[in-house]
Amino acid sequence: MKIGHVTEVEKETVQAQGSQGAGIQWLLSKRDGVPDFYMRLVSVEPGGIIPLHKHEVIHEMFIVKGKGAVLRPDGETPFEEGNFIYMPSNEVHGTRNTGNELLQFICCINVPPQQQ
Amino acid sequence: MKIGHVTEVEKETVQAQGSQGAGIQWLLSKRDGVPDFYMRLVSVEPGGIIPLHKHEVIHEMFIVKGKGAVLRPDGETPFEEGNFIYMPSNEVHGTRNTGNELLQFICCINVPPQQQ
Numbered sequence: 001m002k003i004g005h006v007t008e009v010e011k012e013t014v015q016a017q018g019s020q021g022a023g024i025q026w027l028l029s030k031r032d033g034v035p036d037f038y039m040r041l042v043s044v045e046p047g048g049i050i051p052l053h054k055h056e057v058i059h060e061m062f063i064v065k066g067k068g069a070v071l072r073p074d075g076e077t078p079f080e081e082g083n084f085i086y087m088p089s090n091e092v093h094g095t096r097n098t099g100n101e102l103l104q105f106i107c108c109i110n111v112p113p114q115q116q
Numbered sequence: 117m118k119i120g121h122v123t124e125v126e127k128e129t130v131q132a133q134g135s136q137g138a139g140i141q142w143l144l145s146k147r148d149g150v151p152d153f154y155m156r157l158v159s160v161e162p163g164g165i166i167p168l169h170k171h172e173v174i175h176e177m178f179i180v181k182g183k184g185a186v187l188r189p190d191g192e193t194p195f196e197e198g199n200f201i202y203m204p205s206n207e208v209h210g211t212r213n214t215g216n217e218l219l220q221f222i223c224c225i226n227v228p229p230q231q232q
Contacts, residue, residue: 001186001209002202003193027200028176034202036226037153039176060144060155062222064180070117077119084143086118086150093117106178108224110152 002032006041014042014050021048021097024107030115037110042095044068044103049096057109059087066103069096118148122157130158130166137164137213140223146231153226158211160184160219165212173225175203182219185212 006025014022022044029038041064044050052071063083069076070085071094078098079085087093097103122141130138138160145154157180160166168187179199185192186201187210194214195201203209213219 001188001193001204001207003186003195004200006198006200027178028202032202034174034176036174037176037224039178039200039224041178058150058152060150060153060224062143062155062157062178062180064178070119072117077117079119082122084120084122084155086144086148088117091117106222108153108155108176 002028009041011043016050016053016094018051019049021045022050022095030111035111037108040107040109042105042107044095044097046097046100046102048103050094052092052094054090054092056089057112058089059085059093060108061085061087062106064104064106066097066101067099068103068105069098070094071096118144125157127159132166132169132210134167135165137161138166138211146227151227153224156223156225158221158223160211160213162213162216162218164219166210168208168210170206170208172205173228174205175201175209176224177201177203178222180220180222182213182217183215184219184221185214186210187212 127139
């Protein structure tokens with residue numbers, strides 16, 4: 001068993017091009033010896049955004065706090081605490097904080113192909 | 117993309133033998149066409165418990181609210197909101213609510229062998 005707390009995990013800047021006010025903490029990943037899939041916590045400040053992008057890995061997300069929206073090429077879908085989202089492989093998507101408080105969500109991914 | 121909210125998902129009783137006051141909601145799973153791993157929300161009432169058990173699937177957990185403890189054959193480890201836990205395959209474990217409010221945690225598992 002491994003246990004940790006989010007306050008112990010470094011927050012890295014989200015690298016997707018054009019991202020603003022978005023950080024990511026890798027809670028459980030390759031460095032922990034975790035197989036199959038990884039768990040991250042994403043934080044987006046009010047006004048922050050992760051613009052449209054795509055990738056091979058899937059997302060399974062759970063909104064822990066705050067309000068935001070999933071961005072798609074043809075519009076956006078609002079979400080709030082308690083929403084969960086499945087984003088399939090290679091589907092174009094982004095996220096923005098639409099509220100006045102920090103947006104935080106759990107975002108799990110399958111193991112990236114280059115790490116398999 | 118699929119989006120849902122926890123309030124729309126049936127809460128099933130946790131079946132592990134001796135469990136009390138524990139419910140599980142399958143947020144993203146086989147019925148949603150989700151590959152690789154599944155996402156559940158587990159809720160344990162004050163005084164509730166999921167006794168020691170083991171299984172082949174792994175757990176990656178994130179404590180959303182409340183206070184509790186991971187049970188092991190030789191003791192227990194407390195946790196609270198913001199803790200994350202990796203439980204390897206076939207490691208004996210359980211959970212109990214040690215606080216006065218509802219305990220809720222995200223619990224992701226790899227796809228059970230019988231569903232692969």
